[in-house]
Amino acid sequence: MRFGLRCGDLVDWPTVVEKYTKFVEAAKYQYHVTDFDSAAELDEFKMLREKILGDNMIIDSIDYMSKAVKDQSKRIIAEGAN
Numbered sequence: 001m002r003f004g005l006r007c008g009d010l011v012d013w014p015t016v017v018e019k020y021t022k023f024v025e026a027a028k029y030q031y032h033v034t035d036f037d038s039a040a041e042l043d044e045f046k047m048l049r050e051k052i053l054g055d056n057m058i059i060d061s062i063d064y065m066s067k068a069v070k071d072q073s074k075r076i077i078a079e080g081a082n
Helices: 007-011 013-031 038-054 061-070
Strands: none
């Protein structure tokens, strides 16, 4: 089973908390982690969230790219991996 948080998840705080809680519970079970401060870690995520959202670092990339493709003054560089 695989758990993960995406940057886009930061837009919806309840989703972050839900996914994070599932991840921590799985890690505790799988790796026998007993000493872990979830509240402190969530506080760090919340600070990152405020910074990322405050600086508009998360955008709708489909909309952004669609507009850029139509704008002759824009140049697009794309990278593919895997």
